[in-house]
Amino acid sequence: MTEFDHKLAAMSRAVGQGKLSRRDFMQVAMAAGLTVSASQALFSTAARAAPKKGGDFKFGCGHGQTTDSLDPATWSNGFTFHFGKSLFAAPLTQVDNKNNAVPHVAESFEPSDGAQKWVFKIRKGITYHDGRTLTAEDVVNTINYHISADSKSPAKSVLSSVTSVKTDGPDTVIFQLKGGNADFPFLLTDYHLGIYPSKDGKIDWEKGIGAGPYSIKNFEPGVRILGERNKNYFKDTYFDTVEMLSIVDVAARTNAYLSGEVHYINRADLKTIDQLKSAPDTELYNQAGFAHYTAPMHVDSAPFDKLEVRQAIKYAIDRQELVDKVLYGYGTPGNDNPISTSMKYAINPEPVYTYDPDKAKSLLKKAGLENLKVDLSASDAAFAGGVDSALLMAEQAKKAGIEINVVREPNDSYWDNVWLKKPWCLCYWGGRPVADMFLSVSLAADAAWNDTNWKNPRFNELLIAARAETDEKKRAAQYAEAQQLVHDDGGQVVLMYNNFVGAMSTKIGHNEFNSDFDDDGGYCWERWWMA
Structure with a gap:
């Protein structure tokens, strides 16, 4: 690398950390011979490269209906899907962008007996939005809510191999299965399985109080959900507030993006995709996957x-x-x-x-x-x-x-x-x-x-x-x-x-996307940031 390359790399890091203004960056880059457009593009890339806190993220979703509920056993569409993936709830495990199951509420998981028994260690110090502490007992009661005899939850069939789930001390949960399952941690990434506070064996889901990155400030079924950053979340998250609007009509969704009402829309209208591709400050979200x-x-x-x-x-x-x-x-x-x-x-x-x-x-x-x-x-x-x-x-x-x-x-x-x-x-x-x-x-x-x-x-x-x-x-x-x-x-x-196809403002920063689900696997809420 030349001396200028090293200097440019250092400047880019400073931009990503919010320590160098657009004006100062542009002056140095143009003085070195870069064109205005090249300098602007380089600045935009650098500005989005490092996560930073702040901003209000708005998302126009192509799903949602007036019968939507906070009951995790009823979630069945691409709007409520987000509730349990990473909006206000937090499951034991997540899927990373390499399609691996990784610990989340769980600190670790280990199989034994030919993967017929799984031991999950729960992270210490996780609190719900109302200040209650997440416990191993909450995990057991949440799982039992979905697999009980009278449960109508779609997660019941996902966990059909579970014969028992019990605590072993305050921070350990043991799953016993009918047979070995090497993929068992993946099953617990199901979006219905966010952990809820519980009492006397019953989970308290009615208010949508979870341990996820955002606490619910307003929920209007079929219209929107508004969340505020959980300052006690056990991982880094970036937006101050997040709002997901249910905009099922694709023309209305497109117009919401083009008018600047939202920063991101999914399920883009492919008939008019060129209109979105040519919109100012727009990145096409185009991710091949399993859908x-x-x-x-x-x-x-x-x-x-x-x-x-x-x-x-x-x-x-x-x-x-x-x-x-x-x-x-x-x-x-x-x-x-x-x-x-x-x-x-x-x-x-x-x-x-x-x-x-x-x-x-x-x-x-x-x-x-x-x-x-x-x-x-x-x-x-x-x-x-x-x-x-x-x-x-x-x-x-x-x-x-x-x-x-x-x-x-x-x-x-x-x-x-x-x-x-x-x-x-x-x-x-x-x-x-x-x-x-x-x-x-x-x-x-x-x-x-x-x-x-x-x-x-x-x-x-x-x-x-x-x-x-x-x-x-x-x-x-x-x-x-x-x-x-x-x-x-x-x-x-x-x-x-x-393919998952949508439109994203260049004001939004991100890393490599997940391919298992739309919207970065449903993790956009905690993985994206305002660039």
């Missing part, structure tokens, strides 16, 4: 109870065209396997479901049908471009003798009144960091979110066996067979893997 869009069919409802009908529909959909016209290239076609090819143990099952109307017709004939008419419930609440996707699918399926009647459902009540209830609809899955976690929550026979009502005995055997298997080769083979069964027999049409 995908699906069209789940209830396999216990006619006509989807016939395997040949399900397979005919799968061949009647041109997924590449959906990627091109709905995602505008920001994604890849699905192949009815919910495990992303970038995840450990993933396979790409054969045969690949490519668009083949003739194949679809022959499958219908095998099912005793010359043609087929079905309803497909659709809404942009399912995912951005959901209605357009359904209409395109309807057009594609005509060539196979399948008439798809697209039923446009209201955005606000979609997750309560349509998903899990209508025989065929659209859905969005944010993905999970490991195969077991995803397969357990969405496809296990008793999973609360088994949105196809698929109950395949062999699949469930494999799921349990693979979870406990410590031999990597055997485990990979078990997961491969499980994925093939989902592909061949299941009712989950994986339309496409979508």
Whole structure:
């Protein structure tokens, strides 16, 4: 490095630490021969490089509904998802940006007995927003809230292998499992599992008092949540206040960003992405990951109870065209396997479901049908471009003798009144960091979110066996067979893997993003800062 390079690096560090003004930096850089634009770009990069405290962060979210609640057992969309990831609640573990499970409320975790027993040590001195101290007993009561016999929590299926959870002193929690599970710490990153204060065996969730980075100052279901920095949080966090607005309508969300009402929006309108890309002081949030869009069919409802009908529909959909016209290239076609090819143990099952109307017709004939008419419930609440996707699918399926009647459902009540209830609809899955976690929550026979009502005995055997298997080769083979069964027999049409695409003001600083979920894995609240 030249002397100027060293000096420029030192200046950049000073900018990141807030010790050097834009004016002084620009003067030195331009005196050294850099252009105005190059100097400005370099300053902006340096200014965002080091986290600093202060500022009010506003986020326009593409999810949220008036029925949203602070009850963690009810969270089911991309708005309430944030509550437990890192807004006001704090779970035992988190996922880092390398897709590793790391301690959070837990200080450490250790397996024994072939990963059938897990011992978690709890950090000392963690306090809730109201000053109460987080205890090992709170952890036990929180977990029991989700796995009790009468629980309706989606986390119940995630933790289905837990046979007992108990304290061993004030700072130790012991989980006993039905069988070994090397991925168990990942399961505890589930966004429903933030730890709550408790009394007499019951958790106190009603006021949203958690141990996370922000305490709730205002919550209006379907409208917004406002949080204030928890000065006693056990890790560094940066914004003074955070506000998440529910803006389900994509045009309104885009306008909120362009007008400066919010600093960041997710689920960008890909039809008008160029407008966002060219907006002043804007960085495109474009992160490939594990998320995908699906069209789940209830396999216990006619006509989807016939395997040949399900397979005919799968061949009647041109997924590449959906990627091109709905995602505008920001994604890849699905192949009815919910495990992303970038995840450990993933396979790409054969045969690949490519668009083949003739194949679809022959499958219908095998099912005793010359043609087929079905309803497909659709809404942009399912995912951005959901209605357009359904209409395109309807057009594609005509060539196979399948008439798809697209039923446009209201955005606000979609997750309560349509998903899990209508025989065929659209859905969005944010993905999970490991195969077991995803397969357990969405496809296990008793999973609360088994949105196809698929109950395949062999699949469930494999799921349990693979979870406990410590031999990597055997485990990979078990997961491969499980994925093939989902592909061949299941009712989950994986339309496409979508990139997470949004727009972010250059006023926001960040490090490398997580890829398991949108919005930096849901950790934007504690990992981002005002540059």
